[in-house]
Amino acid sequence: MARVKSGFRKRFNIRYWRWRMTRATIGRVGLLRRHFSFYPRGVDPQIAAALVIEDRKAEMATSFTPEECAFVRDRCWPYDTLVREWTGGVTVPVQELAVTVKPAELLGHVSRIFAPGKGGVVIRDVEWVNWNFAKAKRLHTLPALAGRCLLLARTDNYYHALFEDLVPVVDYLERFHPRGLPLTLLLPPSRLESLHLGCALLEQAYPGVRVVALPDDAKVAVEEALWLSFDAGNAEWSFAEAAPVWRLAELFREHYRVEPRGAQRIFFSRGSSKIRRLLNEDALWDIAKEHGFERFEARGDNHAEQVRLFSQAEMVIGVHGAGLGNLAFCRPGTQVIELFPENFTKSTYLWLSKRLGLDYHWLIGGPGDYDQAFTLNEGLLRSKLEELSAPS
Structure with a gap:
């Protein structure tokens, strides 16, 4: 959830008390429960x-x-x-x-x-x-x-x-x-x-x-x-066992006629999204571009391109969000760098990466505001890319 609510706000709002009153009336009368499917x-x-x-x-x-x-x-x-x-x-x-x-x-x-x-x-x-x-x-x-x-x-x-x-x-x-x-x-x-x-x-x-x-x-x-x-x-x-994820990825790839090969580097932008925007995205993109990255923003009308790019990726950089579900299409060994504001970190994609054999890393920026917009230190990204690009 993007905006974490306090316990006070969860309990003292109209929606909550309306539901409590409904439960106390309709919810206790069998005929009304069935009539209103409550x-x-x-x-x-x-x-x-x-x-x-x-x-x-x-x-x-x-x-x-x-x-x-x-x-x-x-x-x-x-x-x-x-x-x-x-x-x-x-x-x-x-x-x-x-x-x-x-x-x-x-x-x-x-x-x-x-x-x-x-x-x-x-x-x-x-x-x-x-x-x-x-x-x-x-x-x-x-x-x-x-x-x-x-x-x-x-x-x-x-x-x-x-x-x-x-x-x-x-x-x-x-x-x-x-x-x-x-x-x-x-x-x-x-x-x-x-x-x-x-x-x-x-x-x-x-x-x-x-x-x-x-x-x-x-x-x-x-x-x-x-x-x-x-x-x-x-x-x-x-x-997130690998087998059903890979099978689903195969169905999408076959539909879009995508071959899972290549060496794409994706800087996965959140574009104009209100939630979890990178306030210094352009500066970070300049650094990523030096390392051969392509900037890409997911939309409802470019799913085929999402499947293609992630299927052919060798490295992905992206802020935490639903769009990183496209990691389902990545090949084992793909390097992932997930970006977080300091006050909102989740383990969703670390867990997923471990199940799918992806090489997962994270970078933490400054505190996010109410909409979790945040800034990431540019030196952190530069250092991580140099580390991952260095010969083994």
Whole structure:
């Protein structure tokens, strides 16, 4: 989240108290709950499960160096989201979970599974869901769907679309989905053309997969809803085993006819973005240009170019943001330099780089303002580029 809110601001605002009043009235009357599709109670997927496909608990290697462990523990942990205690060890406990809920109702306005038999919205570790997952709204009913169905997350964020929607689906299809069983992917409204394209590519690549739009004013009863999750105690650490990421990258490359070879150097600009702008970007770009970098800004209409450049990159410089989700297309060994303001560091792409075999580095600038606009010391970038360009 770009602008971190205080506990006071989270609790004392109109939205919060409106939701509390809704829960106290509609949420306690069964007829009203059903009429407005408002279900504030949460139920754990393992409790709601009709079938457990996978429940793997393991100690996963972080692959962090001691310096990286300290960076995550001391700098990133306060800014990473939904984190639990981690002391910086060489492994982290993880749980991969795949279950089905049968029967189920899929709610478009909150993009959640409702388990009628348990009377709650399926969600991890929460007894009462908040206003993001329980909203009072009258929904029209779509025709019921037979077979197994997966509701994708509602997102306009490129990183989340890749690593919380598409990669988990690929992982499931490659490892678990029974051959010949139809799978319906329900897609909530999203402005991301790349997400729509990714779903279409899965439809083409995997027999039996089909994509159905789920409007935010609709609900649908399904015979069997699929739930997929990965929990490492840190929401920044996503489904990111190399195999499903590479498979998804392959589908996009084939579509755009991109060959994963070359020696591009990319200075990944945030352009006119309001959040996390580099205030001295032009000066930093002058330094990068001396080392053979090409400046590039991602837009909604140049996804093919994003896939091409990152597939052919040998080095990438970029400020933390969703656009670095394009690291999914990088080849193992690609060098990554992520830039942060002093007061906003996250471990998202360090974790991803370790999973994909990328050579990750970070540089920290001065404090960011309310919109996290910041300045990076030009000497830091010059020194890092000289270090990485030096012969081994």
